[in-house]
Amino acid sequence: xxxxxxxxxxxxxxxxxxxxxxxxxxxxxxxxxxxxxxxxxxxxxxxxxxxxxxxxxxxxxxxxxxxxxxxxxxxxxxxxxxxxxxxxxxxxxxxxxxxxxxxxxxxxxxxxxxxxxxxxxxxxxxxx
Numbered sequence: 001x002x003x004x005x006x007x008x009x010x011x012x013x014x015x016x017x018x019x020x021x022x023x024x025x026x027x028x029x030x031x032x033x034x035x036x037x038x039x040x041x042x043x044x045x046x047x048x049x050x051x052x053x054x055x056x057x058x059x060x061x062x063x064x065x066x067x068x069x070x071x072x073x074x075x076x077x078x079x080x081x082x083x084x085x086x087x088x089x090x091x092x093x094x095x096x097x098x099x100x101x102x103x104x105x106x107x108x109x110x111x112x113x114x115x116x117x118x119x120x121x122x123x124x125x126x127x128x
Contacts, residue, residue: 023091026068027112029057030075031099032086045084049101050074053085056101060108070112083123095123 031054035046057072080086083097094117103121110116
């Protein structure tokens with residue numbers, strides 16, 4: 001799709017591919033597994049079962065046998081340490097905080113399968 005932009009006496013034509021054409025995965029789940037030293041000033045998602053969350057997300061997704069490409073993977077620091085363990089779902093840009101193992105199935109059922117973010121776990125950020 002081309003969009004015409006008129007800016008400072010210039011006409012620009014910008015091509016935007018539909019999102020489906022640009023995405024390898026329809027949903028991409030990143031689970032923070034960052035680990036810090038024990039005496040670090042900030043908490044560490046990896047110490048708070050980040051790796052166990054990754055395994056649980058992968059299992060929950062595989063159990064559905066979905067026909068759409070979804071990936072769950074461990075990630076480095078997402079920089080929301082005080083709200084961890086932190087999970088982010090793209091392309092939606094939905095961040096979840098304080099995710100526990102018993103939250104995984106709800107996130108997969110509601111957000112990944114039905115497309116409805118889990119409000120009670122969703123982190124909200126002030127607009128700049």
